[in-house]
Amino acid sequence: ADIRETVVIAREEEQGQAYLCAYIVSGEVISVPELRAHLSAQLPDYMIPSYFVALDRLPLNSSGKVDRKALPVPDREASLHGYEAPRTTEEALMASVWQDVLNVKRIGVQD
Structure with missing residues (x-):
């Protein structure tokens, strides 16, 4: 309920391995383990993002849509909450x- 906006995109690591990354805008600090537990009750494992990135706001392009190219690459080490x-x-x-x-x-x- 605390999440205001989110977008999930497929990214690719240096080795060519694909993964999902979720970008979240929320007024509260979201616990990644709790978020994963909540999602795992509703989604299969392969649909749960590998990384969650908290943002103040989603970047938008001139037409008002999410600018996916402007989304930051997740910091793999910082994502180990x-x-x-x-x-x-x-x-x-x-x-x-x-x-x-x-x-x-x-x-x-x-x-």
Whole structure:
């Protein structure tokens, strides 16, 4: 209910892997884990965005539509709200493998 505007677009990483990114305008700070939990109750996993970016307002073009080219690329490290560190040796090993594959510095057990 706190979200005023949103847009979700497909982006592509350096390796060519596609992902969804949601841009949200809200008057309140939105908890990403809570947002993911809410969405997972209504959408299949592949439709839940990988990244959520909070904006003060959506950029608009001269015709008043969302200017998708002006939307910022998500900061992959800043998007790790709700990070949960690996607890076991097996989880640490899996996190390490995914960090190498995805070329990110930190992977949590919920990622």
